[in-house]
Amino acid sequence: MLVLRKFLRDLPAVVGLFIIGAAVLIALFGDPLLVDAADATRPDLRARLTPPNWDKPFGTDNLGRDIFTRVVMGTGGALTVALTVVAAAMAVGIPLGLYAGYTDGWASEGIMRITDIFLAVPQLILAIALAQIIGRGMDAAMAALAVTYWPFFTRTVYGETRRVRTMLFIEALEGLGAARWRILALHVLPNVAAPVIVRATIGMGFIILTTAVLGFLGVGAAPPSPDWGLAIAEGRRFMPDHWWMTAFPGLAILVLVLGFNLLGDGLRDLVDPRLRRSR
Template sequence: MVVKKFSRDLPATFGLIVVMSILTVAVFGWWLVSGPSDVYDSNLLARLSPPSAQNPFGTDDLGRDVYSRVIIGARSALLVGVGVVAASMLIGVPIGLYAGYTRTIGSEVVMRITDIFLAVPQLVLALAIAQILSRGLESAMLALALTYWPAFARTVYGEVRHQKTSLYVEALEGLGASPFRIAVLHLLPNVAPAIIIRATIGVGFAILTAATLGFLGIGATPPSPDWGLAIAESRQFLPESWWLALFPGLAIFITVLGFNLLGDGLRDILDPKLRRSR
């Protein structure tokens, strides 16, 4: 029934196809390119060549194959997206559970801290943290994780506050179940759909933000095949060498769109209360 319902949602199905395709490219990327030489080695005789049969996406200013770098860059993009979301969940979900189920000074303090983080645009806060850290992809991931966890904390907090008034929670409290048992074994499974939806959309958002940091020179460093870094390096060759920015930009656009559409489809199935109007 779930599969049938999901297949009727054409945007969500398209998003699933895109996400599965990106995952396939990320896993089997090295089998889709000629070899590491096309990704990292310079070939100045072939620099800034337009798209052709030999180089479908053209070459960059160092003669490297843009197609190969875009394909291998998918692995880095997904590593960033999944890593940032996983780290954010490890921080935000326990905080949301604790603050949502308990009514103590500690829960109020952590939620006010969460509100402070949410009051500042994530990109601005991530830029500030990344500037303090050393330049590199790991620093960008850490900065994104430290700024995205409040989204999970606020989501879980709201869901737990809603579930807390349910009869099954009152019955468990009446039976003498410990707060930890109620929160982890009963409340957490019931708020899992909201977490899954937030995580799916968050992967696309993390990829987009990481690409922005790479474009600004704070994320990945050369010669990494990073999509955001590739767009930044192409600026001085535009508009003549348009392919340098077009194909990495399309990769970012399609990947983020796929995760967003998939997240919307999962929201329709896992949380009917938030179902999109049709």
């Protein structure tokens, strides 16, 4: 209860949680409560490039598709990509970080040197290169992002595991002959979970932004997908006269990424007050 009260007093974090909650509800119930999913891909050339109005609050694109519907339907896709990529990165990064942090020797050093190599290359550049190698499309983009994001979890878990393994209760467990896997799974992992959750929360916002960039560059989602980055790429040819084609998908990216960052900062404040942001 004390932790909950501290969190509720953090207004930016509460705003971030509200934004994410609203996005999840939109992704789950937007069709059919708010929009008809078929309108996201159904062209209507008679209504092309219609500016925002009461009937079409976000206007229409160059094919006459309702931009509001496309933004709503793109919410589910953005959250799905973020969850999938972060889950895959955690599935690889956490075990490697636990093993490398708890053990010494060539295997531990090898894992961390490979991790450092990945971290030394800008993630976006590496993701673009891998996506081109794997092949175009959202599946290739997700695979490329997962491959480039696991080192962040490995580095985080490694540092925390190094700190936890020197504690007295770990030494006591080792003295009692507890199996290594039992120590890591039941005692070390729960003690490193908090920073991992913070990393995952902030990482989801970063993945959404990076996915949009890949879509904008043409190595992510393909038409007629209602991907936000792809929508901005399609609308840039019609700037500035038909600004709504890029403005509303861009605003959706901004708000959702901001929500994850605000929530992640709030969780970080709870986990480590030394890193508390100034207000």
